[in-house]
Amino acid sequence: MPLVVVDPGHGGRDPGTVGNGLQEKDVTLDAALKLREALERCGIDVIMTRTEDTLILPNGTIGEDLSARAAIANRNNADLFISWHVDSFSDPGVNGVAAWIYPTTRGTETEVIAEKIVNSVAQATGQRNRGVYVADFAVLRETNMSAVLIESGFITNPQEAANLASAAFREAQAEAAARAICKYFNLPFVPPADPVDPPTEPEPIPEWAREAIARVQNAGIMIGYEDGTFRPEQYVTRAELAVVLVRFYELLQSGRTL
CATH class of the missing domain: 3.40.630.40 (Zn-dependent exopeptidases)
Structure with a gap:
Protein backbone atom coordinates (compact mmCIF):
# COMPACT_ATOMS: atom_id res chain seq x y z
CA MET A 1 0.00 0.00 0.00
CA PHE A 185 -3.11 5.60 -6.53
CA ASN A 186 -5.84 3.65 -8.38
CA LEU A 187 -7.45 2.60 -5.13
CA PRO A 188 -11.19 2.52 -4.37
CA PHE A 189 -12.39 5.28 -2.10
CA VAL A 190 -14.16 3.95 0.98
CA PRO A 191 -16.73 6.48 2.24
CA PRO A 192 -17.26 6.93 5.96
CA ALA A 193 -19.78 4.60 7.53
CA ASP A 194 -23.18 6.00 8.38
CA PRO A 195 -23.35 6.86 12.06
CA VAL A 196 -25.10 4.25 14.16
CA ASP A 197 -28.17 5.62 15.86
CA PRO A 198 -28.04 5.12 19.63
CA PRO A 199 -30.58 2.71 21.09
CA THR A 200 -33.93 4.35 21.62
CA GLU A 201 -34.81 4.75 25.24
CA PRO A 202 -38.46 3.76 25.83
CA GLU A 203 -40.64 6.72 26.65
CA PRO A 204 -41.94 6.53 30.21
CA ILE A 205 -45.65 5.79 30.46
CA PRO A 206 -47.47 8.45 32.52
CA GLU A 207 -48.79 7.24 35.85
CA TRP A 208 -52.35 8.27 35.02
CA ALA A 209 -52.38 6.15 31.84
CA ARG A 210 -50.65 2.98 33.05
CA GLU A 211 -53.78 1.03 33.99
CA ALA A 212 -55.60 1.87 30.77
CA ILE A 213 -52.58 1.00 28.61
CA ALA A 214 -52.10 -2.28 30.46
CA ARG A 215 -55.74 -3.20 29.84
CA VAL A 216 -55.69 -2.49 26.08
CA GLN A 217 -52.41 -4.39 25.80
CA ASN A 218 -53.77 -7.40 27.69
CA ALA A 219 -56.84 -7.37 25.47
CA GLY A 220 -54.67 -7.30 22.35
CA ILE A 221 -56.13 -4.02 21.10
CA MET A 222 -52.96 -1.89 21.28
CA ILE A 223 -49.94 -4.08 21.93
CA GLY A 224 -47.16 -1.64 21.08
CA TYR A 225 -44.25 -1.98 18.64
CA GLU A 226 -41.88 -4.78 17.65
CA ASP A 227 -39.02 -3.26 19.62
CA GLY A 228 -41.04 -3.60 22.82
CA THR A 229 -41.91 0.07 23.18
CA PHE A 230 -45.39 1.53 23.49
CA ARG A 231 -44.45 5.15 22.59
CA PRO A 232 -47.26 6.83 24.51
CA GLU A 233 -46.49 10.28 23.08
CA GLN A 234 -46.47 9.18 19.42
CA TYR A 235 -49.35 10.13 17.13
CA VAL A 236 -51.54 7.29 15.79
CA THR A 237 -51.55 6.88 12.02
CA ARG A 238 -54.74 6.07 10.07
CA ALA A 239 -53.43 2.56 9.46
CA GLU A 240 -52.82 2.00 13.16
CA LEU A 241 -56.25 3.40 14.03
CA ALA A 242 -57.90 1.02 11.57
CA VAL A 243 -56.18 -1.94 13.24
CA VAL A 244 -57.25 -0.75 16.70
CA LEU A 245 -60.89 -0.33 15.63
CA VAL A 246 -61.03 -3.80 14.08
CA ARG A 247 -59.49 -5.37 17.18
CA PHE A 248 -61.94 -3.50 19.42
CA TYR A 249 -64.88 -4.61 17.26
CA GLU A 250 -63.70 -8.23 17.45
CA LEU A 251 -63.43 -7.89 21.23
CA LEU A 252 -67.08 -6.72 21.41
CA GLN A 253 -68.23 -9.52 19.13
CA SER A 254 -66.49 -12.10 21.30
CA GLY A 255 -68.31 -10.95 24.42
CA ARG A 256 -65.06 -10.36 26.25
CA THR A 257 -64.40 -7.16 28.16
CA LEU A 258 -61.41 -4.98 28.87
Missing part, protein backbone atom coordinates in the same frame (compact mmCIF):
# COMPACT_ATOMS: atom_id res chain seq x y z
CA PRO A 2 1.19 3.56 -0.65
CA LEU A 3 2.56 5.64 2.19
CA VAL A 4 1.43 9.24 2.54
CA VAL A 5 2.97 11.74 4.95
CA VAL A 6 0.40 14.30 6.08
CA ASP A 7 1.81 17.55 7.43
CA PRO A 8 -0.45 19.94 9.39
CA GLY A 9 1.14 23.34 8.88
CA HIS A 10 2.66 25.31 11.78
CA GLY A 11 1.95 24.44 15.44
CA GLY A 12 3.09 25.34 18.94
CA ARG A 13 4.66 28.79 19.13
CA ASP A 14 4.09 29.22 15.39
CA PRO A 15 0.34 29.90 14.94
CA GLY A 16 0.61 30.51 11.21
CA THR A 17 -1.79 33.05 9.81
CA VAL A 18 -4.60 34.34 12.03
CA GLY A 19 -7.93 36.00 11.36
CA ASN A 20 -11.61 36.08 12.27
CA GLY A 21 -10.92 34.40 15.59
CA LEU A 22 -9.03 31.47 14.07
CA GLN A 23 -5.40 30.35 14.10
CA GLU A 24 -4.07 28.44 11.13
CA LYS A 25 -2.30 25.82 13.28
CA ASP A 26 -5.61 24.70 14.83
CA VAL A 27 -7.51 24.46 11.56
CA THR A 28 -4.73 22.57 9.80
CA LEU A 29 -4.27 20.04 12.59
CA ASP A 30 -7.93 19.07 12.72
CA ALA A 31 -8.26 18.86 8.93
CA ALA A 32 -5.06 16.81 8.65
CA LEU A 33 -6.21 14.36 11.31
CA LYS A 34 -9.47 13.96 9.42
CA LEU A 35 -7.47 13.36 6.23
CA ARG A 36 -5.45 10.66 7.99
CA GLU A 37 -8.64 8.96 9.12
CA ALA A 38 -10.06 9.00 5.59
CA LEU A 39 -6.86 7.69 3.98
CA GLU A 40 -6.40 4.91 6.52
CA ARG A 41 -10.01 3.86 5.99
CA CYS A 42 -9.08 3.38 2.32
CA GLY A 43 -6.08 1.20 3.22
CA ILE A 44 -3.40 3.86 2.74
CA ASP A 45 -0.58 4.03 5.28
CA VAL A 46 -0.22 7.47 6.86
CA ILE A 47 2.51 9.16 8.90
CA MET A 48 1.70 12.48 10.53
CA THR A 49 4.41 15.08 11.04
CA ARG A 50 2.51 16.22 14.13
CA THR A 51 -0.62 15.14 15.97
CA GLU A 52 -0.60 17.82 18.67
CA ASP A 53 -0.21 21.58 18.98
CA THR A 54 3.57 21.60 18.71
CA LEU A 55 6.38 22.17 16.26
CA ILE A 56 8.38 19.18 15.04
CA LEU A 57 11.45 20.81 16.59
CA PRO A 58 10.10 22.87 19.52
CA ASN A 59 13.55 24.32 20.24
CA GLY A 60 14.62 24.82 16.65
CA THR A 61 14.09 27.62 14.17
CA ILE A 62 11.09 27.67 11.88
CA GLY A 63 13.38 26.84 8.97
CA GLU A 64 14.80 23.84 10.80
CA ASP A 65 11.29 22.73 11.68
CA LEU A 66 10.24 22.81 8.02
CA SER A 67 13.28 20.76 7.04
CA ALA A 68 12.45 18.24 9.75
CA ARG A 69 9.00 17.74 8.23
CA ALA A 70 10.48 16.98 4.82
CA ALA A 71 13.06 14.69 6.47
CA ILE A 72 10.27 12.58 8.01
CA ALA A 73 8.90 11.89 4.53
CA ASN A 74 12.35 11.19 3.06
CA ARG A 75 13.39 8.91 5.91
CA ASN A 76 10.26 6.80 5.49
CA ASN A 77 10.43 6.69 1.67
CA ALA A 78 6.93 8.10 1.41
CA ASP A 79 5.06 7.97 -1.88
CA LEU A 80 3.37 11.33 -1.36
CA PHE A 81 3.74 14.33 0.93
CA ILE A 82 0.71 16.52 1.67
CA SER A 83 1.16 19.73 3.67
CA TRP A 84 -2.14 21.29 4.79
CA HIS A 85 -2.36 25.07 5.28
CA VAL A 86 -4.70 28.05 5.43
CA ASP A 87 -4.09 31.23 3.41
CA SER A 88 -4.55 34.95 4.12
CA PHE A 89 -4.57 38.17 2.14
CA SER A 90 -4.89 41.91 2.74
CA ASP A 91 -8.13 41.99 0.71
CA PRO A 92 -10.80 40.17 2.77
CA GLY A 93 -12.76 39.46 -0.39
CA VAL A 94 -10.16 36.99 -1.70
CA ASN A 95 -11.19 33.36 -1.21
CA GLY A 96 -10.79 29.84 -2.54
CA VAL A 97 -8.72 26.68 -2.34
CA ALA A 98 -5.39 26.20 -4.10
CA ALA A 99 -2.50 23.75 -4.40
CA TRP A 100 1.19 24.61 -4.54
CA ILE A 101 4.04 22.56 -5.99
CA TYR A 102 7.78 23.09 -6.49
CA PRO A 103 8.59 24.88 -9.78
CA THR A 104 10.56 22.00 -11.30
CA THR A 105 7.62 19.62 -10.80
CA ARG A 106 5.34 21.53 -13.15
CA GLY A 107 4.19 19.12 -15.85
CA THR A 108 4.99 16.02 -13.78
CA GLU A 109 2.96 13.54 -11.71
CA THR A 110 3.19 16.02 -8.83
CA GLU A 111 1.10 18.51 -10.76
CA VAL A 112 -1.35 15.75 -11.66
CA ILE A 113 -2.06 14.86 -8.04
CA ALA A 114 -2.14 18.54 -7.05
CA GLU A 115 -4.83 19.20 -9.67
CA LYS A 116 -6.82 16.16 -8.58
CA ILE A 117 -6.85 17.31 -4.96
CA VAL A 118 -7.73 20.95 -5.54
CA ASN A 119 -10.42 20.02 -8.07
CA SER A 120 -11.95 17.48 -5.70
CA VAL A 121 -11.98 19.83 -2.71
CA ALA A 122 -13.45 22.71 -4.69
CA GLN A 123 -16.17 20.49 -6.13
CA ALA A 124 -17.07 19.02 -2.74
CA THR A 125 -17.20 22.32 -0.85
CA GLY A 126 -18.29 24.79 -3.52
CA GLN A 127 -15.16 26.86 -2.93
CA ARG A 128 -13.54 28.88 -5.67
CA ASN A 129 -10.95 26.71 -7.43
CA ARG A 130 -7.76 28.77 -7.58
CA GLY A 131 -5.81 26.01 -9.32
CA VAL A 132 -2.17 24.98 -8.97
CA TYR A 133 0.66 27.42 -8.26
CA VAL A 134 4.43 27.01 -7.96
CA ALA A 135 6.61 28.19 -5.06
CA ASP A 136 10.00 27.54 -3.49
CA PHE A 137 8.63 26.32 -0.16
CA ALA A 138 11.02 24.25 1.95
CA VAL A 139 8.62 21.32 2.37
CA LEU A 140 8.23 21.17 -1.42
CA ARG A 141 11.90 21.74 -2.24
CA GLU A 142 13.41 19.29 0.25
CA THR A 143 11.11 16.29 -0.24
CA ASN A 144 12.24 13.46 -2.51
CA MET A 145 8.73 12.41 -3.55
CA SER A 146 5.73 14.18 -5.02
CA ALA A 147 4.90 16.97 -2.56
CA VAL A 148 1.81 19.16 -2.57
CA LEU A 149 0.93 22.06 -0.28
CA ILE A 150 -2.80 22.73 0.03
CA GLU A 151 -4.05 26.20 0.93
CA SER A 152 -7.51 25.18 2.09
CA GLY A 153 -9.09 28.63 2.21
CA PHE A 154 -8.57 32.23 3.28
CA ILE A 155 -8.79 32.87 7.00
CA THR A 156 -9.09 36.60 6.23
CA ASN A 157 -12.33 36.11 4.30
CA PRO A 158 -15.21 36.20 6.84
CA GLN A 159 -17.39 33.63 5.08
CA GLU A 160 -14.53 31.26 4.35
CA ALA A 161 -13.25 31.63 7.91
CA ALA A 162 -16.71 30.68 9.17
CA ASN A 163 -16.57 27.61 6.94
CA LEU A 164 -13.08 26.68 8.11
CA ALA A 165 -14.27 26.94 11.70
CA SER A 166 -16.82 24.19 10.99
CA ALA A 167 -15.76 20.61 11.73
CA ALA A 168 -18.20 19.40 9.07
CA PHE A 169 -16.61 21.66 6.46
CA ARG A 170 -13.09 20.50 7.37
CA GLU A 171 -14.27 16.92 7.14
CA ALA A 172 -15.73 17.56 3.69
CA GLN A 173 -12.39 18.97 2.56
CA ALA A 174 -10.47 16.03 4.01
CA GLU A 175 -12.78 13.44 2.49
CA ALA A 176 -12.54 15.15 -0.90
CA ALA A 177 -8.74 15.22 -0.72
CA ALA A 178 -8.70 11.55 0.26
CA ARG A 179 -10.96 10.72 -2.67
CA ALA A 180 -8.52 12.39 -5.07
CA ILE A 181 -5.50 10.66 -3.51
CA CYS A 182 -7.22 7.27 -3.81
CA LYS A 183 -7.93 7.98 -7.46
CA TYR A 184 -4.28 8.93 -8.01
